[in-house]
Amino acid sequence: MQIPYTVELRSDTGLFNAKLGVWLFLASEVMLFGALFSSYVLLRVGAEHWPHGWEELNIPLATLNTVVLISSSVTMVMSWASLKLNNFKKYKMYMGLTILCALIFLVVKAFEYGHKFEIGHLPGTSTFLAIYFTLTGLHGLHVIGGIILNGYLWGPGSKMWQSAPDRFTNRVEVAGLYWHFVDLVWIFLFPVLYLL
Amino acid sequence: MDQHVATAPHVGEAHAHHEELGFLRKYVFSIDHKVIGLQYGITALLFLFFGFTLMMLMRWQLAHPNHPIPAMYFIVPIAIIGVVVLLISKFKPSLSMLVGVLFLGLAALVSYLTSGDDRMPGGIMLPEFYNQLGAMHGTIMVFLGVVPLAVGAFGNYVVPLQIGAPDMAFPKLNAVSYWSYFVGGVVMLVSFFVPGGAANSGWTSYSPLANVATTGQTYWLVGMVFLITSSLLGSVNFIVTIIQLRAKGMTFMRLPFFVWAQFVTSFLLLLAFPPLEAAGILQLMDRLAGTSFFLPSGLVVAGQPLQVSGGGHPILWQHLFWFLAHPEVYVLILPAMGILGEVIANNTRKPLWGYKSLVYAVIFLGFMSFIVWAHHMFLTGMGTVISAFFQTTTMIISIPSIIILTALIISLWGGSIRFTPPMLFALAFLPMFGIGGLTGLPLGLAPTDIHLHDTYYVIGHFHYVVAPGTLFALFAGIYYWYPKVTGRKLSDMMGKIHFWGSFVSINFVFLPMFIQGFAGVSRRLSDGAQQYAHAQNMLPWNEVMSIGAWVLGAFQVVFIVNFFWSLKRGESVGDNPWQATTLEWSAAPTPPPHGNFTKTPEVYRGPYEYSVPGKSRDFTPQNEAD
Amino acid sequence: MSEAHAEDIKKHVRTYIMVFVALLALTVVTVAISTLHLSTFAAVTVALIIAVIKGSLVASYFMHLISEKKLIYAVLVLTVVFFVGLMFLPVGAFSDKITMP
Numbered sequence: 001m002q003i004p005y006t007v008e009l010r011s012d013t014g015l016f017n018a019k020l021g022v023w024l025f026l027a028s029e030v031m032l033f034g035a036l037f038s039s040y041v042l043l044r045v046g047a048e049h050w051p052h053g054w055e056e057l058n059i060p061l062a063t064l065n066t067v068v069l070i071s072s073s074v075t076m077v078m079s080w081a082s083l084k085l086n087n088f089k090k091y092k093m094y095m096g097l098t099i100l101c102a103l104i105f106l107v108v109k110a111f112e113y114g115h116k117f118e119i120g121h122l123p124g125t126s127t128f129l130a131i132y133f134t135l136t137g138l139h140g141l142h143v144i145g146g147i148i149l150n151g152y153l154w155g156p157g158s159k160m161w162q163s164a165p166d167r168f169t170n171r172v173e174v175a176g177l178y179w180h181f182v183d184l185v186w187i188f189l190f191p192v193l194y195l196l
Numbered sequence: 197m198d199q200h201v202a203t204a205p206h207v208g209e210a211h212a213h214h215e216e217l218g219f220l221r222k223y224v225f226s227i228d229h230k231v232i233g234l235q236y237g238i239t240a241l242l243f244l245f246f247g248f249t250l251m252m253l254m255r256w257q258l259a260h261p262n263h264p265i266p267a268m269y270f271i272v273p274i275a276i277i278g279v280v281v282l283l284i285s286k287f288k289p290s291l292s293m294l295v296g297v298l299f300l301g302l303a304a305l306v307s308y309l310t311s312g313d314d315r316m317p318g319g320i321m322l323p324e325f326y327n328q329l330g331a332m333h334g335t336i337m338v339f340l341g342v343v344p345l346a347v348g349a350f351g352n353y354v355v356p357l358q359i360g361a362p363d364m365a366f367p368k369l370n371a372v373s374y375w376s377y378f379v380g381g382v383v384m385l386v387s388f389f390v391p392g393g394a395a396n397s398g399w400t401s402y403s404p405l406a407n408v409a410t411t412g413q414t415y416w417l418v419g420m421v422f423l424i425t426s427s428l429l430g431s432v433n434f435i436v437t438i439i440q441l442r443a444k445g446m447t448f449m450r451l452p453f454f455v456w457a458q459f460v461t462s463f464l465l466l467l468a469f470p471p472l473e474a475a476g477i478l479q480l481m482d483r484l485a486g487t488s489f490f491l492p493s494g495l496v497v498a499g500q501p502l503q504v505s506g507g508g509h510p511i512l513w514q515h516l517f518w519f520l521a522h523p524e525v526y527v528l529i530l531p532a533m534g535i536l537g538e539v540i541a542n543n544t545r546k547p548l549w550g551y552k553s554l555v556y557a558v559i560f561l562g563f564m565s566f567i568v569w570a571h572h573m574f575l576t577g578m579g580t581v582i583s584a585f586f587q588t589t590t591m592i593i594s595i596p597s598i599i600i601l602t603a604l605i606i607s608l609w610g611g612s613i614r615f616t617p618p619m620l621f622a623l624a625f626l627p628m629f630g631i632g633g634l635t636g637l638p639l640g641l642a643p644t645d646i647h648l649h650d651t652y653y654v655i656g657h658f659h660y661v662v663a664p665g666t667l668f669a670l671f672a673g674i675y676y677w678y679p680k681v682t683g684r685k686l687s688d689m690m691g692k693i694h695f696w697g698s699f700v701s702i703n704f705v706f707l708p709m710f711i712q713g714f715a716g717v718s719r720r721l722s723d724g725a726q727q728y729a730h731a732q733n734m735l736p737w738n739e740v741m742s743i744g745a746w747v748l749g750a751f752q753v754v755f756i757v758n759f760f761w762s763l764k765r766g767e768s769v770g771d772n773p774w775q776a777t778t779l780e781w782s783a784a785p786t787p788p789p790h791g792n793f794t795k796t797p798e799v800y801r802g803p804y805e806y807s808v809p810g811k812s813r814d815f816t817p818q819n820e821a822d
Numbered sequence: 823m824s825e826a827h828a829e830d831i832k833k834h835v836r837t838y839i840m841v842f843v844a845l846l847a848l849t850v851v852t853v854a855i856s857t858l859h860l861s862t863f864a865a866v867t868v869a870l871i872i873a874v875i876k877g878s879l880v881a882s883y884f885m886h887l888i889s890e891k892k893l894i895y896a897v898l899v900l901t902v903v904f905f906v907g908l909m910f911l912p913v914g915a916f917s918d919k920i921t922m923p
Contacts, residue, residue: 013891013893014891014892014893015891015893015894019894020893020894020897023894023897023898024897027897027898027900027901030901030905031901031904031905031908034905034908034909035908037909038908038909038911038912041909041912042911042912042915042916045912045916046915046916052859054856054857059853059856063849063853066849067846067849070842070845070846070849071842073880073884074838074839074841074842074884076884077838077883077884078835078838081831081834081835081838084827084828084831085828085831085832176884176885177885180880180881180884180885181885183880183884184877184880184881187873187876187877187880188873188877190873191852191856191869191870191872191873192869192873194856195852195853195856195865195869196856196862196865196866196869
């Protein structure tokens with residue numbers, strides 16, 4: 001027997017399975033990052049001295065990264081819209097741009113990390129740097145996960161467009177939800193770590 | 197699975213396709229929810245047995261502190277069980293043979309544990325090793341035993357059948373969560389072999405103790421990350437399955453109570469586990485990257501100031517840990533209550549009393565379980581205002597628990613009860629869980645908790661909830677659903693011996709703990725409190741409890757033999773031997789094929805229509821049209 | 823795909839571009855404000871307000887939350903409730919503590 005509602009919508013919920021699944025997954029991600037934010041607040045309130053982000057970190061690079069990540073979110077949603085408009089070529093282009101932006105983000109991040117390591121600012125140096133490396137590191141892992149996911153949908157996974165276009169469009173939408181969430185986390189990480 | 201689904205729109209074809217799968221695809225990397233459920237079940241039962249063995253070692257030490265422990269008393273019985281199971285299998289490749297071999301492996305593992313100069317020089321257990329056993333007993337029982345059995349095994353096998361679904365919503369994800377659990381379990385076992393042994397900071401892994409502990413603690417954290425990932429993926433799968441894949445006519449208020457319990461449990465896993473994952477990441481950073489999230493400045497260990505940057509908070513760990521671990525308690529108990537609902541309704545031949553109040557109580561319980569966590573932390577220097585808040589929420593959360601227990605007890609009233617083995621376990625659950633729950637009230641109130649905190653009273657309390665509570669309910673579930681899985685019943689006679697032996701002996705294990713706790717005997721002492729003057733007249737109880745534990749262990753052997761003997765010799769049964777109303781019995785063949793149902797079931801009524809007046813039979817299945 | 827549907831999507835695309843511009847503008851604003859080095863309270867308030875606005879834009883338009891199904895809202899409301907519970911954690915740790923006199 002076939003598993004129902006992989007593509008078509010269930011009438012009483014109005015959803016297909018994967019969409020509900022990814023939102024539940026994102027709910028758990030909210031709790032994961034929420035716990036880390038909460039720990040950040042607790043550590044900061046309890047600390048005798050807490051440096052301002054701008055004293056320790058490179059704001060221009062982080063601003064650049066914010067812009068890069070926001071752009072990738074836009075290209076992601078455009079790639080989904082292209083599929084909805086039946087334009088597979090444009091999908092390929094926008095999805096490619098999304099992956100490119102994600103890679104740029106990681107390269108910039110690598111420069112930031114590299115500089116920190118060079119001047120001996122390691123996670124063990126202070127609690128501020130500890131939480132900085134933990135939060136951005138975990139976010140970085142999510143970016144890498146997104147690149148793998150989007151890379152699959154851009155490359156080998158895109159064959160599904162021929163066999164089951166609706167299902168493929170759904171997959172891209174679901175991957176997009178995850179990717180926007182990664183962007184959303186960064187939108188909060190950026191001011192909390194860098195600007196305050 | 198994709199081709200699978202695409203090429204198998206008809207049931208007959210699906211079945212045919214199933215036959216073509218090779219051994220690996222069929223039994224090892226299966227994506228059938230029933231096979232995955234069985235994988236979870238067998239793995240979890242083996243881990244339960246292993247966790248029990250660790251406890252037996254500890255109990256021997258507590259009864260006779262600082263005397264050599266006769267390792268052969270442990271190794272030989274386990275090896276004999278292995279040989280017996282192998283004999284039952286007649287050495288033909290089968291589940292029995294696999295489990296027999298695993299028992300022999302377990303015997304080897306135990307012989308490793310009971311030797312070695314850094315564990316038991318001359319057979320005398322070192323306190324450090326006792327700490328490992330304590331930490332790993334807790335971890336294995338909770339995270340590798342009970343949760344995978346209650347949620348992974350029963351949830352996986354029964355939920356899709358009960359809601360009339362062909363499988364879980366994401367079959368591949370389901371397999372990933374089992375294998376993630378498996379890897380987590382292997383990492384935990386491997387940690388016994390690293391220098392310094394396994395984790396030894398308790399199952400709670402409190403900082404800063406855990407930060408300065410041996411390498412085993414790192415393995416523990418890595419293992420936990422796998423286990424948490426497994427639970428997260430599993431819970432997403434369950435929620436989507438229950439919401440999206442219900443058969444036609446299966447409204448939420450027609451769901452069997454077991455499905456409701458799994459549904460709420462999944463939400464607890466989904467939203468409570470991530471904070472522990474966060475805490476685990478922070479503690480890993482502390483241990484590996486030299487950060488000090490949980491280490492305050494100026495910490496001195498063994499007379500030496502610790503070389504860390506400092507500035508962290510040990511209490512942060514406790515907050516994050518208990519934010520998970522209190523909901524976790526309900527993850528342990530809710531599926532058990534769900535199983536109880538099924539077994540009691542079926543064996544009293546009448547509807548569950550107050551189905552709606554049960555459902556609302558479970559939802560409320562799940563909700564409240566998120567705001568009681570700090571009642572584990574009254575002794576951390578918390579002020580009276582916050583204490584009062586958490587005391588109040590703790591008292592409030594006892595209300596839905598009482599509602600559930602009361603509804604289940606009233607369900608017995610006026611029923612013509614069938615005293616089958618599953619029903620016996622279910623009946624025993626009621627008073628045992630009652631004891632466990634009510635002894636929790638003094639722990640939830642700060643003034644009494646100050647006396648009882650970290651004494652054996654606490655151990656007695658939560659073991660009454662989890663051992664004669666949850667585990668008895670899980671046994672009830674195994675006896676209840678075994679015929680559906682195998683087509684044969686477990687032997688009634690052996691089942692009754694198993695029940696009465698366990699029921700009597702388990703009380704000898706846990707009841708004396710309350711007495712010791714009231715007298716102020718602390719937990720986690722490797723010599724059973726021999727060194728304390730105030731505990732001297734409490735020491736004889738240690739021996740009573742240890743003998744109780746050995747008797748309890750002996751009766752579990754009856755269960756193991758029954759399990760494998762009945763695979764071949766048990767009474768052969770049809771599709772619905774218990775004359776039950778829910779879909780797994782009334783609509784699915786025994787054992788259910790790949791895809792579960794020969795014809796998509798449609799649901800016309802509530803889950804427990806037993807003894808409806810005017811009907812010819814005393815049960816009306818959910819899929820029976822009027 | 824029907825013509826009306828395609829029209830809808832094109833309308834969406836215009837919205838995405840507008841949201842993109844708004845996000846860029848807000849990023850510039852929040853960085854600019856941070857250079858003023860306001861008092862901690864003011865800086866935290868302003869930065870979080872801007873972050874919440876940006877986050878809501880992403881969630882509402884890119885993730886289509888503004889026209890999502892009720893069930894998704896229910897899941898998110900539940901998550902928000904527990905998230906608030908999590909944020910209560912530092913309060914529990916600091917607001918009311920027994921200290922040595």
